[in-house]
Amino acid sequence: MFTGWALATVLFVGGVRANNPSQGDPAAIQAGASLFRERCADCHGADAKGVSGPDLTRLWMSADSDQRVFQTIRSGVPGTIMPASTAPDQELRAIIAYLRNISTAAAEASPGSVANGERIFAASCATCHRVNGRGGRLGPDLSRIAATQSNQVLTRAIRDASASFTSGYEPITLVTRDGHQIRGTRKGEDAFSIQIMDARERLQGYLKETLRDVIRDNKSLMPDFTPDRLSDPDLNDLLAYLATLRISGPPRRPQETPADLR
Amino acid sequence: MREPIVRYGGVMCLLALIGSAFIRAQEDPTTVTYQDLLNGFKNPSSWLTYSGDYSGQRHSPLKQITPENAHRLSAHWTFQTETTARGRGFESTPLVVDGVMYVTGPNGFAWALDARSGRPFWRYRRELPANLTYGASAPVNRGFGILADRLFLTTLDAHLVALDTKTGNVLWDIELADYKAGHSATMAPLVVKDKVIVGISGGDYPTRGFLDAYDPTNGKRIWRFYTVPGAGEPGSETWPASPELLARGGGATWVTGSYDPELNTLYWGTGNPNPDYYGEDRKGENLYTCSLIAIDADTGKLKWHYQFTPHDLHDWDSNHVPVLADLVIGGQRRKVVMVANRNGFFYVLDRVTGKVLLGKPFTDTTWARELGPDGHPIVLNDGSKGCLPDNWGGTVFMPPSFDPALGLFFVTARETCATFVPEKQVIAPGRFSLSGTVRRDLAKAYGALRAIDAATGERRWEFKFATPSFGGVLSTASGVVFDGDNEGNFMAFDARTGANLWHYQTGSPLWGGSPITYMLDGRQYVVVGSGSSIVAYALP
Numbered sequence: 055m056f057t058g059w060a061l062a063t064v065l066f067v068g069g070v071r072a073n074n075p076s077q078g079d080p081a082a083i084q085a086g087a088s089l090f091r092e093r094c095a096d097c098h099g100a101d102a103k104g105v106s107g108p109d110l111t112r113l114w115m116s117a118d119s120d121q122r123v124f125q126t127i128r129s130g131v132p133g134t135i136m137p138a139s140t141a142p143d144q145e146l147r148a149i150i151a152y153l154r155n156i157s158t159a160a161a162e163a164s165p166g167s168v169a170n171g172e173r174i175f176a177a178s179c180a181t182c183h184r185v186n187g188r189g190g191r192l193g194p195d196l197s198r199i200a201a202t203q204s205n206q207v208l209t210r211a212i213r214d215a216s217a218s219f220t221s222g223y224e225p226i227t228l229v230t231r232d233g234h235q236i237r238g239t240r241k242g243e244d245a246f247s248i249q250i251m252d253a254r255e256r257l258q259g260y261l262k263e264t265l266r267d268v269i270r271d272n273k274s275l276m277p278d279f280t281p282d283r284l285s286d287p288d289l290n291d292l293l294a295y296l297a298t299l300r301i302s303g304p305p306r307r308p309q310e311t312p313a314d315l316r
Numbered sequence: 317m318r319e320p321i322v323r324y325g326g327v328m329c330l331l332a333l334i335g336s337a338f339i340r341a342q343e344d345p346t347t348v349t350y351q352d353l354l355n356g357f358k359n360p361s362s363w364l365t366y367s368g369d370y371s372g373q374r375h376s377p378l379k380q381i382t383p384e385n386a387h388r389l390s391a392h393w394t395f396q397t398e399t400t401a402r403g404r405g406f407e408s409t410p411l412v413v414d415g416v417m418y419v420t421g422p423n424g425f426a427w428a429l430d431a432r433s434g435r436p437f438w439r440y441r442r443e444l445p446a447n448l449t450y451g452a453s454a455p456v457n458r459g460f461g462i463l464a465d466r467l468f469l470t471t472l473d474a475h476l477v478a479l480d481t482k483t484g485n486v487l488w489d490i491e492l493a494d495y496k497a498g499h500s501a502t503m504a505p506l507v508v509k510d511k512v513i514v515g516i517s518g519g520d521y522p523t524r525g526f527l528d529a530y531d532p533t534n535g536k537r538i539w540r541f542y543t544v545p546g547a548g549e550p551g552s553e554t555w556p557a558s559p560e561l562l563a564r565g566g567g568a569t570w571v572t573g574s575y576d577p578e579l580n581t582l583y584w585g586t587g588n589p590n591p592d593y594y595g596e597d598r599k600g601e602n603l604y605t606c607s608l609i610a611i612d613a614d615t616g617k618l619k620w621h622y623q624f625t626p627h628d629l630h631d632w633d634s635n636h637v638p639v640l641a642d643l644v645i646g647g648q649r650r651k652v653v654m655v656a657n658r659n660g661f662f663y664v665l666d667r668v669t670g671k672v673l674l675g676k677p678f679t680d681t682t683w684a685r686e687l688g689p690d691g692h693p694i695v696l697n698d699g700s701k702g703c704l705p706d707n708w709g710g711t712v713f714m715p716p717s718f719d720p721a722l723g724l725f726f727v728t729a730r731e732t733c734a735t736f737v738p739e740k741q742v743i744a745p746g747r748f749s750l751s752g753t754v755r756r757d758l759a760k761a762y763g764a765l766r767a768i769d770a771a772t773g774e775r776r777w778e779f780k781f782a783t784p785s786f787g788g789v790l791s792t793a794s795g796v797v798f799d800g801d802n803e804g805n806f807m808a809f810d811a812r813t814g815a816n817l818w819h820y821q822t823g824s825p826l827w828g829g830s831p832i833t834y835m836l837d838g839r840q841y842v843v844v845g846s847g848s849s850i851v852a853y854a855l856p
Binding site for chain 2: 187191242254261
């Protein structure tokens with residue numbers, strides 16, 4: 055739940071490129087690849103394109119420096135499951151050399167219309183997804199989505215929303231003793247309690263002894279935007295808009311006062 | 317290809333979500349309004365400000381836990397924060413809204429917890445710079461303020477941050493002051509009407525204190541009141557004529573104040589003048605340090621002030637929660653503000669005029685034993701003769717409570733014996749400037765929970781602790797008082813007699829934080845932090 059944006063925040067604050075002595079060294083790249091599979095692939099995927107952790111093949115798209123990536127691996131990312139590493143500097147440099155080697159250095163071509171994509175986002179996505187302080191909160195905040203996910207991953211998530219669920223956003227249905235059903239996303243759970251955000255964005259915890267059933271839905275609260283609902287050109291425009299969402303630092307201030315702030 | 321029926325289900329789901337979003341805007345139980353804040357304890361399932369309501373009384377109307385059944389209290393859940401404030405304690409007061417507990421911790425952490433189970437919804441951690449100043453020596457935080465679906469948090473690098481209640485995401489982030497000069501921020505913001513009131517820490521560095529008001533929607537500053545006047549301004553005559561000195565005179569505002577909606581007045585304590593122990597270069601009374609200031613909530617203008625410790629030489633910040641109540645004094649009903657002060661005195665002031673109605677020691681302080689007719693203390697011992705309350709004072713920032721039905725003010729008192737040795741030092745921005753040392757005689761030190769008759773200042777009862785303690789107090793309408801000691805005991809007492817009803821060893825000092833209480837699913841919970849954990853207690 056925290057991994058994506060937090061790593062993105064740390065990695066995309068910008069900075070000066072620093073030289074990595076292992077850069078381009080085939081032996082280092084090979085060593086880095088095996089270290090990566092061993093220590094990073096669980097969260098970042100065998101292809102480094104991201105699973106629960108962010109896509110790492112796009113790190114160098116925003117002029118990020120090896121030094122910053124090094125520091126992130128060394129220190130971990132507070133507030134996420136990304137731990138600090140105590141591995142020798144040489145091993146960290148090898149991993150970075152490997153990541154650089156597979157990095158999508160050139161920006162993926164996204165010739166779609168950003169303006170149309172933004173309109174589609176406002177109409178179809180903003181009910182549940184927030185960007186720069188505006189929109190719903192039932193789904194993940196997408197303010198920095200382009201910094202962490204590739205078009206490939208985003209396309210899959212839009213076309214087939216139930217294919218995988220981001221941690222902290224798994225769909226869940228709670229059935230109370232009187233048969234009342236509460237649908238939402240799962241924020242936390244133990245043997246005796248469950249914490250959810252319901253479809254009205256209400257955070258609430260429930261003791262399982264007060265529930266008749268906890269149903270782990272295999273269908274996302276997000277609809278599948280199949281081609282008949284979202285044409286290929288519209289999807290391309292939406293991706294073009296999403297590709298602009300890679301700000302670093304605190305989000306921009308909301309432009310207007312929410313109606314309920316009184 | 318998926319079956320059409322499944323797609324249809326998806327569309328229905330989306331429509332349902334849009335529908336629910338519409339409903340949400342109209343009736344959202346999770347949204348806190350100014351009216352909710354004004355209502356204070358009227359909704360017993362909530363705890364909405366640092367003190368629970370604007371009066372600062374920390375006196376809950378809840379009655380499930382009584383003197384008769386308090387011995388049956390037990391721990392229901394523990395939340396391990398996995399972060400500690402080195403040399404300090406868990407000083408934060410949680411807020412509770414609609415079954416969710418919002419709590420800040422040391423080192424820039426914060427969490428939203430399930431108030432039923434203690435399990436987290438989200439956590440927040442601020443990236444802090446490595447070169448913190450005051451924030452490094454006291455890496456604590458005392459809690460959130462809340463309005464609508466926004467939480468307000470002060471930070472060790474002296475920023476004010478707004479978080480989304482639902483996600484913990486940052487909405488805006490503004491700088492209060494330059495932390496590199498010595499500033500930090502640790503207090504729980506107080507939301508009043510359409511303003512977030514925020515104080516500053518760092519008076520042990522050469523800084524100038526202030527009280528600020530910000531727009532909750534965007535973090536724009538609305539007003540600022542400097543607690544040390546500028547050259548030529550009223551109060552500057554109580555300092556040497558040096559703009560440089562005034563610009564670093566101290567007077568931090570690091571404990572949440574109280575608010576009287578009828579008078580539209582904020583009551584706020586101010587901290588020590590700087591440098592702390594060496595006063596030769598800042599001769600005069602040093603207004604408005606070690607004072608209570610009454611501030612117009614709309615404009616930030618000073619209405620009146622009262623200085624508890626003129627020309628302080630002991631780090632006796634007056635950063636206490638001012639407690640507002642209506643009391644009958646000398647046969648006359650008065651709107652009062654009460655303060656049990658670090659200098660060892662208990663004060664009752666008329667909160668309309670600032671006139672001192674009562675000032676009496678509630679400790680064995682040898683600094684002074686009475687106030688003169690002008691309300692000034694008659695100082696007997698400046699600290700060089702020994703056995704003065706130490707630099708933490710007769711009590712400190714841990715909140716007291718007040719039971720209006722009994723007329724009793726409950727405070728964790730500290731009996732200490734210290735000698736102050738001032739020493740001139742070089743003053744530089746970002747450099748600690750205590751300017752001296754304190755020698756303590758620990759053999760004579762102890763702590764106590766004391767009940768003071770607010771109308772007379774007389775002590776009704778006390779319960780002694782082995783060492784000087786920092787427990788914050790909570791009382792309830794059922795006649796139970798909660799407090800904690802430096803040995804790690806969290807305890808319940810009979811408000812009328814001071815008899816101990818129950819204790820639980822938490823394993824770490826209760827230090828600076830105060831318990832809260834709320835009803836959930838028909839059960840009264842009492843929650844307090846100690847060490848690196850937060851524990852919820854209730855009857856079986």
